[in-house]
Amino acid sequence: MRDAEQLDRDDPLAHLRARYVGSETPLVYLDGNSLGRPLRSTAERMAAFVTDEWGGRLIRGWDESWMELPLVVGDEIAAACLGAAPGQTTVGDSTTVLLYKALRAACALRPDRTEVVLCRDDFPTDRYVAASVARELGLSLRWVKVDPAAGVTPESVAAQLSGRAACVLLSHVAYRSAWLADAPAITAAAHDAGAVVLWDLSHSVGSVPLALDDWGVDLAVGCTYKYLGGGPGSPAFVYVAARHLDRVDQPVTGWMGHADPFAMGPEWTPAPGIRRMISGTPPVVGMLALRDTVATIAEVGMEGVRAKSVALTSYAVELADQLLAPLGAELASPRDPARRGGHVTVDHPRMREAVARLWERDVIPDYRDPGGLRVGLAPLSTSFAEVGAGMRAAAEVLAHA
Amino acid sequence: MRDAEQLDRDDPLAHLRARYVGSETPLVYLDGNSLGRPLRSTAERMAAFVTDEWGGRLIRGWDESWMELPLVVGDEIAAACLGAAPGQTTVGDSTTVLLYKALRAACALRPDRTEVVLCRDDFPTDRYVAASVARELGLSLRWVKVDPAAGVTPESVAAQLSGRAACVLLSHVAYRSAWLADAPAITAAAHDAGAVVLWDLSHSVGSVPLALDDWGVDLAVGCTYKYLGGGPGSPAFVYVAARHLDRVDQPVTGWMGHADPFAMGPEWTPAPGIRRMISGTPPVVGMLALRDTVATIAEVGMEGVRAKSVALTSYAVELADQLLAPLGAELASPRDPARRGGHVTVDHPRMREAVARLWERDVIPDYRDPGGLRVGLAPLSTSFAEVGAGMRAAAEVLAHA
Numbered sequence: 062m063r064d065a066e067q068l069d070r071d072d073p074l075a076h077l078r079a080r081y082v083g084s085e086t087p088l089v090y091l092d093g094n095s096l097g098r099p100l101r102s103t104a105e106r107m108a109a110f111v112t113d114e115w116g117g118r119l120i121r122g123w124d125e126s127w128m129e130l131p132l133v134v135g136d137e138i139a140a141a142c143l144g145a146a147p148g149q150t151t152v153g154d155s156t157t158v159l160l161y162k163a164l165r166a167a168c169a170l171r172p173d174r175t176e177v178v179l180c181r182d183d184f185p186t187d188r189y190v191a192a193s194v195a196r197e198l199g200l201s202l203r204w205v206k207v208d209p210a211a212g213v214t215p216e217s218v219a220a221q222l223s224g225r226a227a228c229v230l231l232s233h234v235a236y237r238s239a240w241l242a243d244a245p246a247i248t249a250a251a252h253d254a255g256a257v258v259l260w261d262l263s264h265s266v267g268s269v270p271l272a273l274d275d276w277g278v279d280l281a282v283g284c285t286y287k288y289l290g291g292g293p294g295s296p297a298f299v300y301v302a303a304r305h306l307d308r309v310d311q312p313v314t315g316w317m318g319h320a321d322p323f324a325m326g327p328e329w330t331p332a333p334g335i336r337r338m339i340s341g342t343p344p345v346v347g348m349l350a351l352r353d354t355v356a357t358i359a360e361v362g363m364e365g366v367r368a369k370s371v372a373l374t375s376y377a378v379e380l381a382d383q384l385l386a387p388l389g390a391e392l393a394s395p396r397d398p399a400r401r402g403g404h405v406t407v408d409h410p411r412m413r414e415a416v417a418r419l420w421e422r423d424v425i426p427d428y429r430d431p432g433g434l435r436v437g438l439a440p441l442s443t444s445f446a447e448v449g450a451g452m453r454a455a456a457e458v459l460a461h462a
Numbered sequence: 463m464r465d466a467e468q469l470d471r472d473d474p475l476a477h478l479r480a481r482y483v484g485s486e487t488p489l490v491y492l493d494g495n496s497l498g499r500p501l502r503s504t505a506e507r508m509a510a511f512v513t514d515e516w517g518g519r520l521i522r523g524w525d526e527s528w529m530e531l532p533l534v535v536g537d538e539i540a541a542a543c544l545g546a547a548p549g550q551t552t553v554g555d556s557t558t559v560l561l562y563k564a565l566r567a568a569c570a571l572r573p574d575r576t577e578v579v580l581c582r583d584d585f586p587t588d589r590y591v592a593a594s595v596a597r598e599l600g601l602s603l604r605w606v607k608v609d610p611a612a613g614v615t616p617e618s619v620a621a622q623l624s625g626r627a628a629c630v631l632l633s634h635v636a637y638r639s640a641w642l643a644d645a646p647a648i649t650a651a652a653h654d655a656g657a658v659v660l661w662d663l664s665h666s667v668g669s670v671p672l673a674l675d676d677w678g679v680d681l682a683v684g685c686t687y688k689y690l691g692g693g694p695g696s697p698a699f700v701y702v703a704a705r706h707l708d709r710v711d712q713p714v715t716g717w718m719g720h721a722d723p724f725a726m727g728p729e730w731t732p733a734p735g736i737r738r739m740i741s742g743t744p745p746v747v748g749m750l751a752l753r754d755t756v757a758t759i760a761e762v763g764m765e766g767v768r769a770k771s772v773a774l775t776s777y778a779v780e781l782a783d784q785l786l787a788p789l790g791a792e793l794a795s796p797r798d799p800a801r802r803g804g805h806v807t808v809d810h811p812r813m814r815e816a817v818a819r820l821w822e823r824d825v826i827p828d829y830r831d832p833g834g835l836r837v838g839l840a841p842l843s844t845s846f847a848e849v850g851a852g853m854r855a856a857a858e859v860l861a862h863a
Binding site: 088123193323 | 493511517522523559582685718723725727745748750
C-alpha cells in the first residue's frame with residue numbers, strides 16, 4: 062500500500078487544498094462530485110457583492126456588467142474547461158432546464174428525424190427530459206446497450222444509429238460507474254448518421270479535459286456545483302457550436318434572449334449568438350462562486366487537474382482492491398484510468414448501511430443504489446491522506462456492517 | 463407641496479430604512495421595483511452560508527434542509543405575501559422558465575380548449591412565452607383590449623372569453639403603467655367561461671396585498687428580485703392551487719420533481735403536491751437573500767406595506783402634478799390609489815435624455831419606452847425625502863433637457 066503522506070508531498074497541486082473551507086478539519090470529504098467544497102475567498106466575495114455591487118451599484122449593475130455576465134462566465138468556463146472558443150457558452154437555469162432547452166433545440170436542427178438515442182445508465186434527469194421532449198415532439202427513444210465491461214462505446218452507439226436519429230444524448234462520464242465515453246468517436250459516429258450530439262458534461266467538466274470544438278460537438282450542457290464549485294444549486298451552462306448559432310431555436314422565449322430586450326416589442330426575435338439560449342434574468346448571485354473555482358482551474362490547467370484526478374482515483378482503486386475486495390466489495394468503475402472519470406464506485410450488498418456509519422464518523426462519500434459507495438475526488442481540494450483515511454474507514458465499517 | 467421630512471417623521475415604517483445597504487448615502491434610489499436594495503443582514507448571511515452551511519455541512523446540507531428549502535421559502539412567501547395556505551408555492555428557476563412551465567400546466571388542465579387570453583400591455587416575456595406555448599400546442603392568442611383610462615378590467619377580459627378559452631394569463635400590476643387589475647373579479651370571469659387563470663405577480667408581490675386562495679386563483683408566478691429583495695436574478699416562485707395539485711403536469715421533468723428522486727427509476731413519476739413543479743436542483747445560494755426581505759414583510763404585515771406604498775405613490779403623483787406637469791409631462795399611471803400598484807410612470811417626449819441626466823446625478827429611477835420615467839417605490843426602504851429629492855431633480859433636468 063503506497064503511503065498517502067508521501068503522495069501528498071509529491072503532489073504538485075497539494076498547496077491548493079489550504080484554500081478550501083474546512084480543509085483544516087479532520088472531516089473526510091469524498092463527495093466533491095456531488096457538491097464541491099467552497100474556496101475561502103468565496104465567502105468574502107459573496108459578502109462584498111451584496112454590499113458593494115448589488116447594494117452599491119443597484120440597477121446600474123445590469124448595464125455595467127451583469128447583463129454580460131452569463132456570457133462572460135460562459136467564456137471563462139469554455140476557456141478553462143471546455144476547449145471551446147468564446148461566444149458559444151452561456152450560464153443560467155438548472156441543468157434540467159438547460160437539458161430541456163438544448164434537447165428541444167437539438168431536435169429542431171433535424172426536424173425530419175424521429176429518434177433520440179440515449180442510454181439507460183445515464184442520470185435520471187437526462188432520461189426523464191428526453192421522454193418528455195419525445196412525447197411532445199412525437200419522437201421515439203432508442204436505447205444504447207451498455208456493456209458493463211466497456212461502458213458506452215462508439216460501436217454500441219453506432220448500432221442504434223440510422224437515418225431516423227435526430228439527436229444522440231449521452232453523458233460524457235457516467236454518474237454511477239464513472240465510465241468515460243469516447244466523445245470524439247461517438248460524435249463522429251452520430252455525424253456519420255446525420256444526427257447531432259448533445260453531451261451531458263455534468264460529471265466530466267472540471268475533472269476530464271474537453272475539446273468540444275475539436276471534437277465537432279454540436280451542443281453540450283453541464284453542471285457547475287460539482288467540480289466547478291458553484292455551491293448548492295448553482296446555475297448550469299450550455300454550449301452550442303458556432304455553426305449552429307444562427308438557426309438554433311429553443312422554446313423558453315424570455316426577454317433576455319431577445320435581440321433587443323429593452324425594445325419590448327410585440328414579437329420574440331432571437332438574439333444573435335449564444336444569447337438566444339438565455340430565457341430569464343441571469344442568476345447573478347448564483348454565478349459568483351463558480352468563477353473562483355474556474356479561475357483556479359485556469360491557473361492550474363486541465364492537464365494538471367486531470368493528472369491529479371487520475372492519481373487520486375488510481376489510489377482509491379488500489380485501496381479498494383487491498384481493503385474492500387477482501388470483504389466482498391466489487392469495483393464498479395473502470396480499472397483503466399484512460400476510461401475513467403473523476404470518481405470511483407465500489408459495490409457491496411451492505412453498502413447502504415456502511416455509508417450511513419461512515420457519515421456518523423464524519424467520513425462523507427456518496428451512496429448510489431444499488432449498493433454503491435461512490436467516492437468523488439475533487440482534484441483541487443482532495444488530499445491523498447483524505448482518500449486513505451476514507452477507504453480505511455470504509456473497510457472498518459464494512460467489516461462490521 | 464407637503465413636507466417630505468414631516469411625512470418621514472409620521473411614517474410608522476421609517477425605522478426600517480436604516481436596515482438597508484446604502485440608505486445612509488445621498489443616492490436617491492427610485493427603482494426598487496426593478497431591483498430591491500439588499501438588507502445589511504444579507505451580506506453577513508451570505509458569507510456565513512458559504513463558511514458554515516455549504517463549507518461546513520457539505521453534501522449533508524441537502525438532507526438537513528436544502529431539499530425542502532424551495533417549499534419552505536415558498537410557504538414563507540405564501541404566508542407573508544400571497545394569502546395562500548402552505549403546500550401550494552415553491553421557489554426555483556427564472557420567472558420566464560416558471561411562466562413557461564405554469565402556462566404549459568395551465569393549458570394542460572383544459573386540453574379541449576384552444577385559446578390563451580392575454581394583454582399587449584403585459585411584460586414582453588409573458589407575451590413571448592405565450593406565443594411559444596401557443597405555437598407548440600396549436601393554440602391561438604386572444605388579446606384583451608386595454609382602455610388607457612381604466613387598465614385591464616373584468617369587462618374587457620370577459621369580452622374575449624368563450625368556450626374556447628383555456629387560460630387567462632395577465633399581470634396583476636402592469637409593469638409600465640402600474641394599473642392594478644381586479645384579480646378576484648377577473649378570476650371569477652375566467653371561471654365562468656370554464657378557463658383557468660395564471661397571474662403574473664411580478665410587480666405586485668410584496669407591494670400589494672394578495673389573497674390567492676380567497677380569490678380562487680388557479681396558478682400564479684412571480685419575481686423575487688423586485689419587492690422581495692432576492693438580489694439580481696434571484697429565483698422566481700410558482701403557486702398552484704391545492705385543488706389542481708394532483709393532476710397538474712409540466713414538461714421540464716427533472717429528478718427533483720420526481721416522487722422518489724433517489725430511486726433513479728426508469729420513468730418520471732410526479733411528486734405529490736407542489737414539488738412536481740420543480741425541475742432541477744434547487745438554487746439554494748440564490749434563495750438566501752429573499753428570505754430576509756420576506757421576514758421583514760412578515761414582521762410588518764402586507765397591510766402596513768400597502769399603506770406605506772400608497773402614501774409613497776400618492777406623494778410621487780402630487781409632486782409630478784406640481785413639478786413635472788408644468789413642463790409638459792403626463793401621468794401615465796392611475797390617479798386612484800385603489801387602482802395603482804407600487805410605482806408611478808410619468809411620460810414626456812424628452813424623458814430618455816432626462817433619465818440619463820438623473821443617473822449622472824446619482825438619482826436612479828427607471829426608464830421605459832416610450833418616454834416613461836418609472837418611479838419604483840419599495841415600501842420598506844424608500845423615504846419620502848428620497849421621493850421629494852428625486853422628483854425635484856427630475857423637474858430640474860427636464861427643464862433643461
